[in-house]
Amino acid sequence: MTAVEEMRFLRLAREAGKSRATAGRWRLGAVAAALMMVAATEARAESVLTMHIEEQTSWVQNFNPFDLGGRRQSTMDFVYEPLVIFNDYDGGKPVWRLATAYKFADDLKSITYTLRDGVKWSDGKPLTSADMKFTLEMMLKNPAVDTVGVGETVASVEAPSPTEVKINLKDVDTHFPESLADFPVVPEHIWKDVKDPLAFKNETPVGSGPMTEIRRFTPQVYEQCRNPNYWDAASLKVDCLKLPQISGNDQMLALLPEGSIDWFGSFLPQIDKTYVGLDAEHNGYWQPPAETVSFQMNLKSSNAGNAEAFNDMAFRRAFSLAMDRTAMVDIAGFGYPVVNTHASGLPPRFDSWRNKAAEGTQDEWMAYDIDKANKLLDDAGYKKDGDGFRTTPSGKPIAFPIIVPNGWTDWIDAVQIATEGLRKIGVNASVATPEYEQWQKQILDGTFEAVMNSRADGPTPFRGYFQSLSTAFGGRITSAPSRYSNPELDKVFDDYRRATTDEERKTLFDQVQVIVADNLPVVPVFNGPTWYQFSTKRFTGWVTKDEPVMNPEDHDNNRMRLVHLLRLKPVQ
Amino acid sequence: MRLSRRRLAVYCVAFLFAIVMNFAVPRMMPGSPVDSMIAQLGPRATPAAIEAIKARFGAIEQPIWRQFVDYVVGLAHFDLGVSVKYYPQTVVEVLGRSAGWTAFLVFTAIVFSLCVGVLLGAVSAWRRGGRFDSFVSPFSVVLIAVPPVIIALATLFTFGVTLRLLPVGYAYDPSLDPGLNFTFFSSVFLHAVMPVLTLSPYLIGEFQTTMRSSMISVLGEDYVTMGRAKGLSEAAVMFGYAARNAMLPVLTNLALMLGAVFGGSIVTEIVFNYPGLGLTLYTASVARDYPVIQGQLLLMTIATLGANLLVDIIYGVVDPRIREGRA
Numbered sequence: 001m002t003a004v005e006e007m008r009f010l011r012l013a014r015e016a017g018k019s020r021a022t023a024g025r026w027r028l029g030a031v032a033a034a035l036m037m038v039a040a041t042e043a044r045a046e047s048v049l050t051m052h053i054e055e056q057t058s059w060v061q062n063f064n065p066f067d068l069g070g071r072r073q074s075t076m077d078f079v080y081e082p083l084v085i086f087n088d089y090d091g092g093k094p095v096w097r098l099a100t101a102y103k104f105a106d107d108l109k110s111i112t113y114t115l116r117d118g119v120k121w122s123d124g125k126p127l128t129s130a131d132m133k134f135t136l137e138m139m140l141k142n143p144a145v146d147t148v149g150v151g152e153t154v155a156s157v158e159a160p161s162p163t164e165v166k167i168n169l170k171d172v173d174t175h176f177p178e179s180l181a182d183f184p185v186v187p188e189h190i191w192k193d194v195k196d197p198l199a200f201k202n203e204t205p206v207g208s209g210p211m212t213e214i215r216r217f218t219p220q221v222y223e224q225c226r227n228p229n230y231w232d233a234a235s236l237k238v239d240c241l242k243l244p245q246i247s248g249n250d251q252m253l254a255l256l257p258e259g260s261i262d263w264f265g266s267f268l269p270q271i272d273k274t275y276v277g278l279d280a281e282h283n284g285y286w287q288p289p290a291e292t293v294s295f296q297m298n299l300k301s302s303n304a305g306n307a308e309a310f311n312d313m314a315f316r317r318a319f320s321l322a323m324d325r326t327a328m329v330d331i332a333g334f335g336y337p338v339v340n341t342h343a344s345g346l347p348p349r350f351d352s353w354r355n356k357a358a359e360g361t362q363d364e365w366m367a368y369d370i371d372k373a374n375k376l377l378d379d380a381g382y383k384k385d386g387d388g389f390r391t392t393p394s395g396k397p398i399a400f401p402i403i404v405p406n407g408w409t410d411w412i413d414a415v416q417i418a419t420e421g422l423r424k425i426g427v428n429a430s431v432a433t434p435e436y437e438q439w440q441k442q443i444l445d446g447t448f449e450a451v452m453n454s455r456a457d458g459p460t461p462f463r464g465y466f467q468s469l470s471t472a473f474g475g476r477i478t479s480a481p482s483r484y485s486n487p488e489l490d491k492v493f494d495d496y497r498r499a500t501t502d503e504e505r506k507t508l509f510d511q512v513q514v515i516v517a518d519n520l521p522v523v524p525v526f527n528g529p530t531w532y533q534f535s536t537k538r539f540t541g542w543v544t545k546d547e548p549v550m551n552p553e554d555h556d557n558n559r560m561r562l563v564h565l566l567r568l569k570p571v572q
Numbered sequence: 573m574r575l576s577r578r579r580l581a582v583y584c585v586a587f588l589f590a591i592v593m594n595f596a597v598p599r600m601m602p603g604s605p606v607d608s609m610i611a612q613l614g615p616r617a618t619p620a621a622i623e624a625i626k627a628r629f630g631a632i633e634q635p636i637w638r639q640f641v642d643y644v645v646g647l648a649h650f651d652l653g654v655s656v657k658y659y660p661q662t663v664v665e666v667l668g669r670s671a672g673w674t675a676f677l678v679f680t681a682i683v684f685s686l687c688v689g690v691l692l693g694a695v696s697a698w699r700r701g702g703r704f705d706s707f708v709s710p711f712s713v714v715l716i717a718v719p720p721v722i723i724a725l726a727t728l729f730t731f732g733v734t735l736r737l738l739p740v741g742y743a744y745d746p747s748l749d750p751g752l753n754f755t756f757f758s759s760v761f762l763h764a765v766m767p768v769l770t771l772s773p774y775l776i777g778e779f780q781t782t783m784r785s786s787m788i789s790v791l792g793e794d795y796v797t798m799g800r801a802k803g804l805s806e807a808a809v810m811f812g813y814a815a816r817n818a819m820l821p822v823l824t825n826l827a828l829m830l831g832a833v834f835g836g837s838i839v840t841e842i843v844f845n846y847p848g849l850g851l852t853l854y855t856a857s858v859a860r861d862y863p864v865i866q867g868q869l870l871l872m873t874i875a876t877l878g879a880n881l882l883v884d885i886i887y888g889v890v891d892p893r894i895r896e897g898r899a
Contacts, residue, residue, distance in 0.1 A: 057855045058669070058847055060658050068621070069609060070659055144624030151620045199660045219669060219847055221746035244746055247845050254733050254740040437607040437860065444610075444622075476619045 046239045047570035048223070049539060052264035053554050057247045058219040063205040065184035066145035066197055073555070074224055074243060077562040079207035080184035083113060083132075084177065085559040086459030089550045091352050092178075095563055098127070098185060098208060108172040108498065115163045120229040121187045122205075122212035129159035134188035136167065144198045148183045173497045175466075178458050181559060210236045210565065220245045235566040238539070259283075262539055265531030265553050267410075269334055275533060282537040286545045286552055289338040289527035291454040291464070292345045293411075295319065295402065295418065296482040296522045298449055300475070305396030306449050312392075313520065314380035317365045320523045321373035322421035325366075329526050332413030337526040341366045343517035345524030349551075350461040353506070358513035365520060373425045382426070389428040400449035401432035405439045414525070415452050443481040454528060455479040456557070462505070465512055466493050469521055484521040531555070541567040579884065583877060590873035595643055598857075598865040599636070605656040605860045643866065652870075653863035657856060663867040666852060671871065673743050674841070674848035678833050681768045682826065685775030690822060692776070693783025694815045698806075700788060709784060715777030720836040724770040724843040731766060739763050741845035763846075770840045771833060782825045787818040820887070827883040830876050 054073040063075045076082075083099040086092045101114045119127040136157045139146040153173055158166040169176060187206050194200045204214055212227040225240040226233075244261075246252055252266045257278055268274050276283045297310035297319075309315040325339040338348060343362040346354055381393035391397050404415045415431050422429040429450070434442065442448040456479050457464040467473045467480055470493050474483035492515065496508040532552040534542045543552040543564055550560040610622050634642075646653055652663035692712070696705040732740035744750070744759040790796065791814055799809040838850030845851070849868060856864035 057845075057851045058658075060661060142624075143620040146618060146620050146624070149618035149620060152618075201660065218746065218749075220742050220744075245845075246741075247842075247851070251741055251845050254728060257733065257736060437604075437611040440611045441607045 047237065047539070048240045048242050049238045049565075049568065050242045050244065050260055050262045051554055052246050052252065052261055052266065053243065053556065055248050056245055059217065059222055059243075059245050060201075060219075061203045061214070061217045061222070062201045063207075063214070064198070064200050064202040065186065066139075066147055068147055072222070072243075074211070074241060075205070076182065076184060076556055077559060078209045078211040078224060078241065078565070079205045080186065081207070081209040081562065082559050083115075083180065083183065083185070085563065086178060086181060087550055087560055087563075088349060088457070088459040089548060089560075092460040094177075095560075097562070102177055104174060104500065108169075108174060108500070110166055110168045111176055112160075113165045113167070115165065116231065117163055119208060119231040122207050122227040122229055123187075124229050125187065125189060126162075127185070127187070127208055128162040129165045130162070131188045132165045132185045133157045133159040134192065135184070135186050136165075138186075138191065138197060142197060148180060150180075150183075153179065171497075174499055175462060175497045178460065178463060181459060209562070210238075211241050215240065232566065237569045238565060259535065259537065262535050262537070263542075263554050264533050265555055266533065267531060268533070271533070279535070279537070282535045283533070284536065284542065284544065285533040286543070286548075287336055287529035287532060288545070288548065288552075289348045290530045290551075291457050292340055292347050292524050292527050293337070293414075293452060293454045294345060294522040294524045295323070296451050296453055296468075297400075298446060298451075298482065299485075299521075300446060300483045301400075301449055302447075303400070303449065305392050305398045306400050308392040308394060308396060309382075309398045310450075312380065314376055315382070316520045316523060318373040318376045318380075318425055319422065319427070320365045320520060321367065321369045321376065322418070322425045322427070323523065323525050324368045324417055324421050325525050326368070327417050328414040332410050332417060333526065333528070334410070336529040338529075339526050340524045342524065343520055344513040345516065345522065346461060346513060347457060347464075347527050350457075353461050353509055353513075355510040355513040357510065358517040362517040362520075366524070368421070370421070370424050377425060384426050388426060390426040397428075399428040399430075401430045402450045402452060403432045403434055403439050403442060403448050404452050405436040406433040407436070411452060418452070418525075440478050443478050444475065446475055446483065448481065451481050452525075453478070453481055460505075462496060462509060462512075465509075465516065466496075469516065482522055486515065486519065486521070489515045489519075536571070538571055539568045540571060541569050543567070583881060586877055587873070590870070590877075591644070591647065594866045594869040594873070595640055597869070598860070598862045601857070601860065605862055607860070609656060609659075647870075652867035655856075655861055655864050657859035657861040657864065663863045666856075666864055667849065667867055667871060670847055670849045670852045673846060674834075674837055674850060677764065677767055677771065677840070677846065677848060678830075678837055680764060681771035681775060682833065684768060685772045685779055686822075686826070688772070689776040689779025690783050690815070690819065693780040693822075694787055694810060694818070696780070697784045697787035697791065697818075698810050698814075700784070705784075708780065712777040712780040715773040716781070718773065719839075720770055720774065721839045721843070723773055724766075724840050727766050727770055728843055738766050743847050767837075767840045767844050767846050770843075771836050774836060775829065775833065778825060778829055779822055782822050783815075783818060786821040787814055790814045790818040793817075823883055823886065827876075827880045830879045831872075834872050834875070 051074070059072070060070065062070045062072060063079055064071050065075050065080050081097050084097060084102070085095040087095055096116075098116055098119060099113045100116050102111055104111050113132070115127070115129055115132065121127050136150060136154060139148070139150050140154060143151050153169055153171070153176060155168045155170045157168070160166055167176075173179075185208065190206050191197065205212055207227065208231075210227055210230050210232070211224045213225040214222065215225045216223040221242065221244045223240050223242050226236065230236060246255065249267050252264070253268065253274060255261065256268075256275055259279055259282075271285055275285065297306075297316070299307070299310050301307040301310060320343075325341070329335060329337045329339050340347075341363060342359055343366055344355070344358045377390060382390040384390050385397070389398070402415050402419060404411045412431065412433055419429045419431055439451075443451060443453070455464045455468040464479070467477060468482075469480070469484050469486070469489060471485040471490050473480040474485060475481070489512065492508055492511045496505060496512070499505045499508055530551060530553050532554070536542065543550055550563060551558045552564060554561050554564070606626060609625055652667075655661050655663055655666050658666055692708050696708045699705055728740060731738045739745070739762060742763055744756060744763050748756050748759055750756060796809060796813050799813040804812075834850075837848060838853060840846065841848045841850035842854050849871070852864065853868045855861075856868065
């Protein structure tokens, strides 16, 4: 028995001592069986919340928070509680969880987190600053598990007291706490014996979140139950999460009439009929606009003609004028997305950050106006050659495919509508549908010409803009395909990362919006929906459009799902 | 009973060919496992993490000859490698949990179709040209022609979604624990009804057609005439004399059709979310999980070759005339 196994055994034995129903594990053999019978006699009505978070053809027991591709999507938040969650529906205000505060040093070169007093791991051991220090250092040592990018920002970590963690930064970065939003703290006493933290499956996790006990795990369903030592147990009214394996939207549609799922986020065509219509009294949904979807041109394209056109603002504006955004939303998106008519591309959820000065005149490029686009290109010297397509002012041909992943039918339709518009203004654009992996690869290696893509927004609009439009990120992540480089914008980004007050950040982000709107580096078209459906049959407390206090999704990209879970109450 | 050397050599060559094809085919698809792993990380993957993943799984990007040598050496040790999609699970684990379900599905469908198809074929040959035959035989041709995907979707929509008579997914009710009890078995049975009914029409059509033509030729034999002349009942002549002898070509056909049945089970399992090899193969293909695809194709090849071998052997037992080395 290795040390890890031994520790797990001890933990199980301890749990069994508490005679919780969760103690049933085969390794305990007869003891467990006897205890299970004891547990079964103290039967009480359990509240089990059935969720659908990810599409898989078979469940694999993997709760390793560092294995982004392989972990079960209920690992973050539910097993590993975040330090602090920034609520993007509330101006990015912090919701304190494992941490109760953080403070930058006066020189901004270090930040000190204060951890909540008295928090315990699910095995009863205290959660201290040593655990957080251990986790950060493990990430620094092993870039494969560096899921939040601390390797680029953190120089060293200290633990001055059991509740304080001091992080020394490589550069001044007041945006750092936001970049730590997806950071899981793992228990040192378990993970210090793990040789390969990426390959570790962590089948019976010891965590800090509300749902740490894996009670049942089969390829078709698993149940994740209440943490016996949860620090915020008073707020937690749900006893177990139940996650049936569902392989796709079609299967979801077939399952819906059973009415067995409480919280999910699927694409359902004609949702009022296919979902709400099944049980109008209980079934509901709210699909507020999410990330901005834009057309992004490869400004570093190796094709001389395309590169010349893409780098010309007149061309990008004409491109934008050729976009029939309403058709994209209504025809391609089943009416679920919302058109984005601002040259700054600001997502509606960040309305409190909106700079009116970045709108108005620049937004005129965001209408659908073929005549105006044609005139713009004529004036800029884009002449039509024999086959009716335009060439660049220097006479080079322009021809490019817009890539969109195969199978993303709504996006493919939207790109089709875009190419129809572009062809109307004499631009030889076409649709290409590589497999998703190829699509991503082309974005990263820069062999594509143009793409329709969204960016990964953070709790404030800064991250989305910073990562997709800063020189530093250009081409390194899929959210930054255009490889845009603007020293003026980089300067504002740098200032933002040095800003210490919300007013400063607001002013700087106002500038970001103006620069982006003036230069139109990407062509925003619409904001895709958030996917969120719920049933009030067994639980109440759901976030709805009447009470839009947070991102309601249960997907792994939304940390607020933890707070959402804590709002839920079983129906008596 | 023994098989000739030539026959065994054919099997060996087929097996070697399969090994090479299993290696080559997945690699002809665009994309690589490393790309798909990085894609799985999503837009939030940091550049450092992407680099680290590339370094870790770089082994997959070794030169082709090296991959082939590793693959063959692994095979010799019954080591099919580690899955990329379900890392760090091994291919044997991944296939192990699904092979049983597909075997169950395919076996049940074959037995069911064999019973129905042979009976229909025998009766329609006996009364060839009659009203029964003129309906059943053309209908069999239709059954052979309809792709399983259409039958699967139609069945799912009718019985699963609209009438809600049968479960729409899984191999058994996920809330049950597998065990030797009635509840579990009845759940497995209910969940298998639609997939089996989807796989069967094609098989029934094939069996009916083969059985009918084979039976017709047998009906002309002297011993059938004699059986009638003896005054035996119609049923005794039909099944005891004619059908028994007419079964042989059906058996040959069965071995040949095994590949098609596996093909059909892929579509069926995807539609009904049935946790078998087909669903696994589909997921592995999408994820460019070469090790799993290889292992899966190998398993199917062995199953098909094995079935052919078995039929060869059975054939020899059933019909002494074709037993090799005597003719």
